[in-house]
Amino acid sequence: MEAPKFEVKELEQNFYEDNFAFIQKVSLECFEEFIRPEYQVSIKEIPQTENFDFDHWVCSISVKLGWCNIGLKLHYRSEVVRELVASRMKINAKTIPEKLIQDLVQEYLNLMMGKIKNKFGSDNTIVSLPTTKPTSDQEDPRIDMIDRNNLCWQVTWPDNCFYFACQINLETSIEQVQAELPEETEVNPGVLELF
Amino acid sequence: MAKILIVDDSVTTRIDLRKTLEEVNHDVIEAVDGEDAIKVYKQNKDVNLVICDYHMPKLNGLGAVEGIFSEAPNGQVPCLILTTESSAQLKQEGRKIGIRGWIIKPFEKKPLLDGVRMILEKEAKKAQE
Numbered sequence: 001m002e003a004p005k006f007e008v009k010e011l012e013q014n015f016y017e018d019n020f021a022f023i024q025k026v027s028l029e030c031f032e033e034f035i036r037p038e039y040q041v042s043i044k045e046i047p048q049t050e051n052f053d054f055d056h057w058v059c060s061i062s063v064k065l066g067w068c069n070i071g072l073k074l075h076y077r078s079e080v081v082r083e084l085v086a087s088r089m090k091i092n093a094k095t096i097p098e099k100l101i102q103d104l105v106q107e108y109l110n111l112m113m114g115k116i117k118n119k120f121g122s123d124n125t126i127v128s129l130p131t132t133k134p135t136s137d138q139e140d141p142r143i144d145m146i147d148r149n150n151l152c153w154q155v156t157w158p159d160n161c162f163y164f165a166c167q168i169n170l171e172t173s174i175e176q177v178q179a180e181l182p183e184e185t186e187v188n189p190g191v192l193e194l195f
Numbered sequence: 196m197a198k199i200l201i202v203d204d205s206v207t208t209r210i211d212l213r214k215t216l217e218e219v220n221h222d223v224i225e226a227v228d229g230e231d232a233i234k235v236y237k238q239n240k241d242v243n244l245v246i247c248d249y250h251m252p253k254l255n256g257l258g259a260v261e262g263i264f265s266e267a268p269n270g271q272v273p274c275l276i277l278t279t280e281s282s283a284q285l286k287q288e289g290r291k292i293g294i295r296g297w298i299i300k301p302f303e304k305k306p307l308l309d310g311v312r313m314i315l316e317k318e319a320k321k322a323q324e
Contacts, residue, residue: 030301033301034301085207089210099206100206100207103205103206103207104207106205107205107207107208110205110250110279110300111279111300111301113279114278114279114280114281114299114300115279117279117280117281118281118299124284125282127250129204129250129251129252187281187299188299189299189300189301189302190298190299190301190302190303190306190307191298191299191306192275192296192297192298192306192307192309192310193286193296193297193298194295194296194310194313194314195286195289195290195294195295195296195297
């Protein structure tokens with residue numbers, strides 16, 4: 001007998017909520033492991049009633065898992081990341097080229113996507129290389145904040161005037177999730193596996 | 196100390212790797228993608244170890260390593276893959292072509308340097324036999 005439609009919607013909603021929570025956690029973990037800040041970072045939810053704040057640059061990465069497509073975007077200002085690079089590499093902020101600023105953000109997104117793929121099973125996936133574009137040139141429509149498969153949040157650090165604005169889009173259906181969700185495998189970053 | 200070729204399209208990762216390896220006096224050379232790795236190796240066949248990313252423009256890490264093997268005097272150079280990829284299938288492919296090890300990014304200094312040391316010691320022992 002076919003299940004009532006509202007139950008399917010509830011399952012689907014739970015799937016998005018669980019995975020959004022996981023992905024937000026990943027954005028913090030990767031920030032701490034890779035950027036290695038000397039201060040506490042935290043997540044700030046952006047209420048659905050608020051406009052999402054686009055910044056000067058947007059870095060994007062996507063993965064096709066077969067049963068689910070995932071897109072991650074990170075909006076940022078150069079001067080914010082310049083300070084992060086300077087602090088991380090112990091170099092003078094003024095001498096940092098734009099290329100290094102873009103690269104730090106791209107590698108951060110790359111690490112995030114790696115952890116997300118590890119959770120969802122990563123065989124036979126198609127992953128894009130991260131790309132960075134000026135936000136104004138993208139004519140990227142503001143996402144519909146009431147779509148249940150989109151979420152925006154900020155990774156912020158002290159004084160709250162610096163942040164990365166993250167945007168995730170998960171495209172799947174509960175039928176696909178129930179049919180194809182692979183078992184999670186244990187992954188140990190940084191550990192050398194010798195063959 | 197060894198001559199190590201690091202291959203990664205991320206300049207941040209190349210800087211991190213160079214710093215880590217130079218701290219223990221290794222001689223580091225760089226390539227920025229898979230095709231560049233083969234080109235750089237052709238000009239530096241005395242490389243003792245290659246540390247290579249998987250996802251890169253032009254040619255992926257396993258393709259780059261196969262290209263390097265085809266240029267190597269005895270068809271082999273010790274290679275490690277350093278990547279965000281944890282796919283069992285890819286690791287298996289790597290094993291088949293002769294990759295020596297796999298590290299999931301982000302790397303940590305100690306396990307990386309321990310692994311590098313172990314592989315280089317093993318190579319040195321082989322050369323003595």
